[in-house]
Amino acid sequence: MADDSEEAGFWLYDLRVETVLDGRTPVCRHVEGESFRVVGENLMFGAEQKVSMYALAGLIPLLPAKQRDTAPGDWMSTDAEVACPDPHCGGRFRIVREERRWFSHAETTGMPDARGTPYWKGQA
Template sequence: MAEKSEEAGFWLYDLRVETVLDGRTPVCLHVEGESFRVIGENLVFERDQKVSMYALAGLLPLLPAKQRETAPGDWMSTDAEVACPDPHCGGRFRIVREDRRWFSHAETTGLPDARGTPYWQEQE
């Protein structure tokens, strides 16, 4: 396999999305400390962890952008909390970048001429 620097591909951050209240009163059923992770394209929930589907709908458009490399001064690099979409709710969601993971283009594309073995079928 070619070195990552030579192979066509990209880095994505794994993310942890955690519910934070910081003393604010939630209207929705947000529980301080509940979280899920974003690993590649997958949302990964631990047992009994949950998030409101309305809050998730507000978070989803931001997650792929938060996974990407951004300039240090870009707000996507510096701002980590997203408010619940209910304007009366005190719930917030902290998005934390964790490890970076390499994805090769051939493992993630649907283009027939560029396809390799999907990343989720690769053996580590």
């Protein structure tokens, strides 16, 4: 695996986003324990896992920031739950950082003079 000293690139955390109710009543269709993962730029849903598109619209802007390294006292490092955007809904989404992955700049950039083989073409 490459690191910062060998090649230009960056680390991203894989994320698991899980629905939590903790006794609260949802208004929207939220089922305790349903989840999806974020790996690189991809949202990965398991069989029969569902997430409200309205809730997802509220989560999407936070996910890239949650993937990146942040200072220990930054709220992005310390706060893990995000409320459903419906103010009457008790649904929450817990965003958990998991494994860190290295992404080569050459495998992820669109700049023609810096392009390499896209990272997803090297995956099985």
